[in-house]
Amino acid sequence: DQQVKQNSPSLSVQEGRISILNCDYTNSMFDYFLWYKKYPAEGPTFLISISSIKDKNEDGRFTVFLNKSAKHLSLHIVPSQPGDSAVYFCAATSYSGGGADGLTFGKGTHLIIQP
Template sequence: DQQVKQNSPSLSVQEGRISILNCDYTNSMFDYFLWYKKYPAEGPTFLISISSIKDKNEDGRFTVFLNKSAKHLSLHIVPSQPGDSAVYFCAATPDSGAGSYQLTFGKGTKLSVIP
């Protein structure tokens, strides 16, 4: 049973527009959430995270929103650039402290930004 769900396998967006990637989770114990970006033939790289005590975290063009009551988070990329084309993985962990060893990942959403 998937605990972290990314229901859109792919997303295409025009350059300069907003990209919105969605993620839902089912485990109420999750309280720290992360987004990773993966290019072909490379390992995932950390992008941005959010703790359950917040509802928004921003880093440059990337913003993550968390709706804890809906068990939903989203990643917004504004403006989208062709270099953002990659697979984006949502991940969650039940512990935001030193014990957060184990991340549960979604299946990923492949973002294509069209020039």
């Protein structure tokens, strides 16, 4: 029973264009969502997050949108650059437990930026 789903295993985007990565969740208790980026042989690196009280959070080229009614979030990267090629994980957690709970991850989307 996957609580966080990333239905696209891979995504290919041309350099300079917008990359849109999608994530769906099923657990209504999740109230904090994160995106991590992972290169081969390295650990995941935190990219951007959003609290359930917001519907948008922006940081430079990265914007995360949250649609609570649809239990859906998306990560937009504009413009896409070659260094953005990596696996992107969507993760979620509930802060009702005091902030100590671990993260629930999706399976990841491999983003490939083509020149």
